[in-house]
Amino acid sequence: MTTEGTQRKIIHIDMDAFYASVEQRDFPEYRGKPLVVGGSPEGRGGVVATASYEARKFGIRSAMSSKTAQRLCPEAIFVFPRFDAYKAVSNHIREIFRRYTDIIEPLSLDEAYLDVTMDKKGIGSAIEIATQIKDAIRTELQLTASAGVSINKFVAKIASDMNKPDGLTFIGPSRVEAFMEALAVEKFFGVGKVTAAKMKSMGLHTGADLKQLTEAEMIRHFGKPGKFYYLIVRGIDNRAVQPHRETKSVSVEDTYQDDLITKETMLPELETLSGRLSKRLERHGLKGRTVTVKFKFHDFSLMTRSLSLSEWINDHESILDAVKIILEKATLHDKRVRLLGVGLSNFDQQHTDEKQLKLF
Amino acid sequence: MRFIVSSSTLLKNLQLVGGIISSNTVMPILENFLFELKDNTLTITGCDLETMIKTKLDVQTELGGEDNNGKVCVTSKILLEYLKNLPDQPITFNINPKDYTIEISSNSGKYKIGGEKTDEYPKEPNPENANTLTLPSIKLVEAINKTIFATSSDTLRPAMTGVFFEMNESDITFVATDAHRLIRLAYTDITPSVTGNFIVPRKPLQQMKNWLPNDDSAISLSYTDTHLFIKTNHTSLNCRLIDGKYPPYRAVIPAENPFMLTINRVDLINALRRVSVFADKSTSQVVFDIVGNTVTLSAQYTDFSYEGNEKMTCQYNGEDMKIAFNAKLLVEMLNNIEGEEVALELSIPSRAGIFKPTEKVEQEDLLMLLMPLMVNI
Numbered sequence: 001m002t003t004e005g006t007q008r009k010i011i012h013i014d015m016d017a018f019y020a021s022v023e024q025r026d027f028p029e030y031r032g033k034p035l036v037v038g039g040s041p042e043g044r045g046g047v048v049a050t051a052s053y054e055a056r057k058f059g060i061r062s063a064m065s066s067k068t069a070q071r072l073c074p075e076a077i078f079v080f081p082r083f084d085a086y087k088a089v090s091n092h093i094r095e096i097f098r099r100y101t102d103i104i105e106p107l108s109l110d111e112a113y114l115d116v117t118m119d120k121k122g123i124g125s126a127i128e129i130a131t132q133i134k135d136a137i138r139t140e141l142q143l144t145a146s147a148g149v150s151i152n153k154f155v156a157k158i159a160s161d162m163n164k165p166d167g168l169t170f171i172g173p174s175r176v177e178a179f180m181e182a183l184a185v186e187k188f189f190g191v192g193k194v195t196a197a198k199m200k201s202m203g204l205h206t207g208a209d210l211k212q213l214t215e216a217e218m219i220r221h222f223g224k225p226g227k228f229y230y231l232i233v234r235g236i237d238n239r240a241v242q243p244h245r246e247t248k249s250v251s252v253e254d255t256y257q258d259d260l261i262t263k264e265t266m267l268p269e270l271e272t273l274s275g276r277l278s279k280r281l282e283r284h285g286l287k288g289r290t291v292t293v294k295f296k297f298h299d300f301s302l303m304t305r306s307l308s309l310s311e312w313i314n315d316h317e318s319i320l321d322a323v324k325i326i327l328e329k330a331t332l333h334d335k336r337v338r339l340l341g342v343g344l345s346n347f348d349q350q351h352t353d354e355k356q357l358k359l360f
Numbered sequence: 361m362r363f364i365v366s367s368s369t370l371l372k373n374l375q376l377v378g379g380i381i382s383s384n385t386v387m388p389i390l391e392n393f394l395f396e397l398k399d400n401t402l403t404i405t406g407c408d409l410e411t412m413i414k415t416k417l418d419v420q421t422e423l424g425g426e427d428n429n430g431k432v433c434v435t436s437k438i439l440l441e442y443l444k445n446l447p448d449q450p451i452t453f454n455i456n457p458k459d460y461t462i463e464i465s466s467n468s469g470k471y472k473i474g475g476e477k478t479d480e481y482p483k484e485p486n487p488e489n490a491n492t493l494t495l496p497s498i499k500l501v502e503a504i505n506k507t508i509f510a511t512s513s514d515t516l517r518p519a520m521t522g523v524f525f526e527m528n529e530s531d532i533t534f535v536a537t538d539a540h541r542l543i544r545l546a547y548t549d550i551t552p553s554v555t556g557n558f559i560v561p562r563k564p565l566q567q568m569k570n571w572l573p574n575d576d577s578a579i580s581l582s583y584t585d586t587h588l589f590i591k592t593n594h595t596s597l598n599c600r601l602i603d604g605k606y607p608p609y610r611a612v613i614p615a616e617n618p619f620m621l622t623i624n625r626v627d628l629i630n631a632l633r634r635v636s637v638f639a640d641k642s643t644s645q646v647v648f649d650i651v652g653n654t655v656t657l658s659a660q661y662t663d664f665s666y667e668g669n670e671k672m673t674c675q676y677n678g679e680d681m682k683i684a685f686n687a688k689l690l691v692e693m694l695n696n697i698e699g700e701e702v703a704l705e706l707s708i709p710s711r712a713g714i715f716k717p718t719e720k721v722e723q724e725d726l727l728m729l730l731m732p733l734m735v736n737i
Contacts, residue, residue: 307515309514309515309516310512310513310514310538311514311516313516318516321516322515322516325515325516331386355643355645355733355734356540356643356686356731356733356734357540357710357731357732357733357734358539358540358731359537359539359540359542359607359612359712359729359731360537360539360607360608360612
């Protein structure tokens with residue numbers, strides 16, 4: 001939150017090639033080599049989670065299938081992720097952040113926003129804080145991070161990506177508008193391939209082009225996000241750094257070595273996933289009413305099917321019951337399934353259900 | 361196949377049957393009406409995966425003609441839309457038995473629909489070894505009206521998503537519950553002379569409510585292990601029964617709630633509607649604070665500092681008590697009880713309250729039960 005007249009100081013920290021860097025730190029034999037953390041290229045299930053900078057030179061990118069990655073760089077080393085190790089590093093990084101501020105919004109294990117408008121140490125300069133955080137990460141963890149410093153989340157995030165790896169980019173208040181004007185539309189948060197193509201077909205290539213449109217025109221062409229783009233090209237992004245983001249949904253998924261073809265073969269996998277989901281929900285003390293099953297087919301097309309219940313649940317059995325109903329009703333057209341996911345949402349915020357007494 | 365029919369009569373019958381047809385079905389054939397012509401009787405069928413409705417009407421055919429028999433599937437959407445826009449007049453249907461083309465002629469023009477063959481249309485289930493009873497139509501309509509609203513929408517407990525029918529030698533009982541409330545309605549003047557029970561899904565009950573006559577005309581009700589069959593003179597319905605065990609409802613009805621509160625029903629409904637405006641939206645909680653012959657209804661929504669209070673007079677013979685109910689559920693129940701006053705039987709604040717009409721309808725036993733909300737008072 002900001003009061004009028006005070007400029008916020010926002011830092012976006014992004015670890016460089018996080019999983020791969022942790023592997024290269026822990027296993028010297030991987031250093032200086034193209035390393036891919038993710039699924040195995042054998043069989044045909046895996047995808048790339050993170051590629052080391054050496055591997056990125058060959059065009060290997062996150063979310064690419066491991067098979068493609070191997071074709072691009074046959075000598076690449078493939079290793080499975082060690083989430084426990086990354087989680088431990090992530091906790092350490094957050095501990096470093098907390099030396100400076102408590103307003104931390106983690107986006108994932110390796111990425112977070114920090115609001116340092118009022119930093120704990122009274123340093124005052126966000127650039128100095130970002131430098132100190134980067135130094136602490138380097139000396140305490142032997143890893144590098146890139147930082148973006150600006151007056152709002154949007155600009156800070158784009159800035160952190162500008163001088164990777166080990167970068168620090170500062171876009172000051174006086175430069176924000178000019179920076180946004182020069183920015184290509186596809187760099188805008190939320191602008192995907194489709195919207196970008198639409199913008200380009202309208203002759204809109206940069207922030208400056210977008211600025212020519214009125215707010216009403218932006219909304220007419222791009223719907224609700226249009227308003228966000230309208231403000232953002234003017235350097236206005238009042239989204240607060242949210243330390244306690246409300247959990248909206250929890251889900252688990254698995255990619256399979258061999259495609260699943262029949263519903264009968266999917267059922268035991270869904271049973272396992274439901275159990276994992278239930279454990280996670282119980283750990284977080286969450287109960288939800290909407291169960292969602294996600295199917296990813298061999299052609300990478302996605303389908304999700306949901307079922308909303310009248311009660312809040314989080315136990316394995318109830319989740320599985322709902323999953324079975326969804327599976328039975330789902331029309332899969334005999335398409336081969338490579339990934340299954342089970343999720344729960346629509347959480348019971350106030351535990352209201354506990355108040356209403358029941359007959360059975 | 362050729363016949364002449366009044367467009368408004370046809371539309372009325374199509375709408376009766378068409379209520380069950382859904383436009384987004386896994387079996388495209390179910391988006392059709394089935395027309396079957398035999399002599400001068402046209403039978404129209406509509407169905408979804410669990411329910412089938414059939415109705416018969418007289419049409420004009422050529423006496424002794426060769427075209428007086430046949431069947432065809434007609435897409436429901438187009439036909440209904442057309443008839444809704446046509447002023448009442450006789451229209452002629454001409455169906456080519458080879459390619460199922462349907463030609464309709466009216467005073468104003470000619471229309472064509474490509475029909476379909478009927479092989480894939482679901483067959484009527486077999487009512488073999490069915491138990492049968494007859495009852496006045498209005499009784500069944502009332503039983504549906506008074507119970508259906510309390511059924512559950514929880515697909516994980518399918519038995520509770522329907523209404524439970526229970527037949528004994530001496531009476532027939534209808535039960536609905538969603539685990540928070542329970543409605544039990546028994547007719548003692550209907551003697552089924554069979555014993556048995558089954559659960560009917562909500563959708564076919566809704567259909568029955570719409571077409572069963574609101575009078576004493578007799579309807580026949582038959583059931584097998586898997587299906588229910590309802591028949592009036594011209595119309596019949598069959599549906600799949602819910603396969604499941606109904607919860608042990610008798611065990612949860614308190615044998616005796618010693619304290620009785622009597623209060624004007626309509627006044628209570630109105631007061632609840634006003635007070636609940638100020639209640640927590642997620643629980644609709646309204647607290648009944650009963651002291652002597654006064655009950656204070658109160659609701660709070662602390663998030664917004666809303667508060668509502670109303671005092672009402674009542675007759676009460678029990679200990680002073682604070683008990684809370686979900687006002688939304690309660691109003692729904694009170695709306696389905698008849699009479700000027702309603703009796704509320706209570707025991708303790710964590711046990712079910714029983715709601716009954718004070719004026720008993722002869723040979724009808726109606727009980728509504730609502731579980732309270734936990735209050736920290």
